[in-house]
Amino acid sequence: MAGFVANTQVHGYSLTAGAEGVVLSAKSIGHRAWRSGLRILALCTMLYAPCPTHAQDSKARDLYVQGNKLFTERKPEEAITFMQEAIKRSPEFLDAHIKLGQLYEFRKRYEAALASFQNAIRLQPDPAVTGVAFQSVSSLLMRQGRYAEALPVLERYLTAFAPQSAQASRIQRLIATAKFGQEAMQNPQSVTPRPVSPTLQTTLSQYFPVLTADEQTLVFTALKAEGDEDLQVSTFTGETWNAPVSISQAINTPDNEGTASLSADGRMLVYTACQNRAGLGGCDLYVSRKTGSEWSAPQNLGPVVNSRFYESQPSLSADGRRLYFVSDRPGGLGKRDVWRTDLDPDGNWQTPVNLGAPVNTPFNEASPFIHANGRSLFFASDGHVGMGGYDLFVSDNPTGTDAPKSWSQPVNLGYPINNADDQASLFVTANGTRAYYSYEEQKEGVSQKSRLYMFDLPESLRERVKPVSYLKGTIVDARTKKPLPATIELIDLATKQVINRITADAQTGQYTSVLPSGGEYALYVSVPGYLFKSLSFDFTRKTKGDGLTLSVPLEPISTGKDAARETLNNIFFESGRYDLADKSRTELSRLVDFLKTNPTVKIEIAGHTDDQGEAATNLNLSKKRAQAVVDYLAKAGIEAGRIQATGYGETKPLVPNTTEENRRLNRRIEWHVL
Template sequence: MANFVADAQVHGHSIRGQRSRGIRGRFLFMLPLLLFLSCPSSAQDTKAKELYAQSIRLFGERKAGEAIPLMEQAIKQDPSFADAHLKLGQLYEFTKRFDAALDAYRAAIRLQPDSPASAAAYQSLSTILLRLGRYGEALPYLEKFQTLFAPQSAQHKRVARQIESARFGQEAVAHPQPVDPKPLSAVLQTTPSQYFPVLTPDEQTLVFTALKPEGDEDLMVATYNGESWSPPASLSPGINTNDNEGTASLSADGRLIVFTACQGRKGFGSCDLYLSRKTGADWSTPENLGPTVNTRYYESQPSLSADGRRLYFVSDRPGGQGRRDIWRSDLDAGGTWNEPVNIGSPINTPFNEASPFIHANGQSLFFASDGHVGLGGYDLFVADSLASTGQTIGWSTPTNLGYPINTSEDQASLFVAANGTRAYYSFEEQKDGVSQRSRLYVFDLPESLRERVKPVSFLKGVVADGRTKKPLSALVELIDLKTNQVVSRVHTDATTGQYTAVLPSGGEYALYVSTPGYLFKSMSFDFTQPIKGDRHAGTGIAMNVPLEPVTGGTSAKETLNNLFFESTRYDLADKSRTELDRIAAFMKSNPTVRIEIAGHTDDKGDAAANLLLSQKRAQAVVAYLTKAGVEPGRLQAIGYGKTRPAVPNTSDENRQLNRRIEWRVL
């Protein structure tokens, strides 16, 4: 996953703003200028000067193959001709003969080791060595190179960054991460290159960017059946065009996509972000995210939060900290994207950041950067949200993902599965320093990184009418019971009723499924305590949700799963407020509805005591609702004790289910 992938964001619109030139090619665009501007100041032999001049002329005519022998003859004629050694190195580098180029640069340096005239040789030699990952060899040249500049000069500081990278790279290679990337599947390789993979939390739907032989980039989709991947297909004829679409991001339910398009569509700048929604099997016509998100500058490489309500992306708009920075925009309650904010330091640097990926946990941000210390070029990093710790808004100091996830090549992007165990990326195959093709790979995340990425579980299923089984369009909300704040808010598919909701680890959550005309369904998830068998640690839970209509004959009833009492007590715990407020809101929006609040216990203990406890618990709920403004005449409290178990009292798990509060429409 080197230069080609890093540069081909959308074909022809690279991270650096230029077409990829392949490995070692980062500085080659300067060679013609260097060759013509320099003069053979160190030549002593007239014949050598003539050969040198002929070689320069031929290269100016783009005849590098013919220029090289003449430069070699000039050196043979005058071995002390330092400038000829330098130009020969540049010619070798231009033709991708890197070992020969290194020898030529070394020769130039040996002739004038302390002269500023050797600066170009030091620069090119150390740059090639760094791009080859030969950090130990590069260090002494870099350290000598640095002495040619004043300590406070820009050149001195630039070389200092290279020295820091060389030392970091040397240490990283000496202590590699235990990773073993494997090709994802040969069946996906239907085009010359594939890159920027994104997946749904169940890892069964894959969307990626494919480069076609004609140079067009499209978004492709493939599905996994538990054993193999399907052949990739175009994501949608309404999304893919004859121009380029790429670098997509999916919401957790796979029904919202944001992608980049740089040509063809009417936009605001060089590259814009577009959004499409899936209903049933169809994607909507892509919408430009508008002038708040898109500008006349460059916007690309989006990453959506799991619920699709927060968007990270890359832009070079004014107001940033560097050339290209990571920005963030939130979707407000009215469905409008807010003014983007720069996520600031320590993520963004004076250089370039790229390809942000916010993990499904909403806390782990992966991104690429050439501004942080790494192994060379763009490296991949991870940082943690400080907001989740309660300290402050911001991010922790980024951590380099290490070798061999990062190498001396550019690493463009990484996708980490919701369960935090696997990572997907693209690896670029090269030949003689030229990018050949890019393929999708997967590897198990090493333990050191798994500890950084909190896994998330997810619920998926279908919401339907409990009586007719007709799929329903419904709202699915996840609430943090400690803060009473909405963690996630998604809608079911209006056609199929399907939903996917992410469940973060480490907290207590209430999940509500609701739609007008039906009792809401409440579910409770406690991830603060270890679960037997680690059931919820990054696993998926299939749960179809039948909703009971308020009217239609038989009285509708539901269990209130987020009401909490101390054992043998009837005082409502503070975290019950979320559920109680939901009931109050339901009653206010359904002013003609009357309900029964019913208390139930298990079979342990004295029957009379259980009956009294269940009655008092039901009355406590009614008291709260009355205080919240619900008319007392619309509420009825009754305790049933142990007389109406939901399931047989044959286990602790069943007894817990029987200790409950239900509400029923009268």
């Protein structure tokens, strides 16, 4: 049940099969080697130590001693034979039963080990005498998820220790784990894992998958036969995944690279590197950015984020401006905690902040994954009550604030997503419908290879994960069609807060922005020298995270006949009225900023209506609405001579007034340069 993530760096965070078939468990190579090493050490120490014997048969004692000697000579199978013979001669030879159980466990013959330890307990049911047998039986049963059998053993074992002792506390945690595991298995989640694609299986193992918001690009860690770990990338064709390739020669080296995280648009990558580098600690975080098809040379995130301690397992927010990671640096609550850092407007990472309780515990947390909604944090922990070792949990921050204890009490993801093994990490898609992970095949308890799997998120978890949509496309000059490196900002109209701020690719003009469900949002696209474009998205009743594709042509600032018109899509009025709604302030502030940035520009504000009602009434309403916008701009410091209001009523419809949607489009405020 020991901590696999706490004892590996990059390699081996994959998931495994359990006794129930394909389940979402994790047992890393590093963990397994570490745990085996501890078991060997404990066994060797016991075998070297003088042991009291309850056997009266001298021959049995000689066989017992010879078995110990054979194990020290690395002959465990021969040692097993001698222990078996010792027990045949003296069936009540307690120490021989215990040593035989340890030898079986060392050889991964777990059922035989369990039987030997249980024989020892039958011979001496006092846990104060046979504590090692009680500990081994409970450990073996818990490791196999046999919680109902483990509970009475643990409860009996507990009586051997003082109630306030450290050992009693440890056993009480195991009892809580057994009770939780038993309940979880009686109420399983509906989960059916399936392979992502056989085309991805080009190396010994694949693990730690991450995807872009549109699920068209997949990046994962690949383990090669020679032991090198690299980052590989595959793209979705619409029907299947292409064969993966190295993400970049600028990123992959003869050393190990892994545990990557992508921004929603796939153009920012943060990953872990640990070996033979000019790093600051044992493992450091590095960043690379993509322009066109090329990734930049990786840069260490620097001494503010990285330290002489351990930093690994990064997770980027959708816009790449917030980073979660794991570290054992001073100032945390436990051994390894989840930390967070933000990118300031100048592109500098700020001093990391510990997430604190209830996410972090006095034990280990690992593998954080912040969903594209920026509110749901998935992570692994061996500190919260689970099914044994590391389980996966989710915690929510509905307000998005940094206030103390702003995260909700973590919830265990349940069985079979969690089981008695260690769980590594999970990636949940932006629309909240699917999860990706790695499944580790085993043979006789030894990891063979790891493959990428996926499953549909069960309904109980979908209800927790607020889905998001995505908007993607290309920003171009409306006249030359040249790609533009535009800034795209998404703003919550209710709070006036910037939800997302990204930049389109300088070479291709391509962008991807996350659009949260459940609110009204304004999206602004701007480039110096161009009219800004405003878009409006009302998702107050939208619950599904369906993506949208929208290419945005921007008009250059020009005057006269060439002057283009733009619609202010986030100006709102009550029906039949000309009072500006409060949520219009975001749009008007953008127009104020544009006019202050371009002090020589003069503009017309034009009001338009649909054809419902009297034409004269509509004309008057359009004039008053345009004037309301001009008055706002004047109060904001824009010279009156630079802005004029004109009402056109129903005379210039964009589309025929034949449907309610068309009439909505015709009710608008436009602006253009004079």
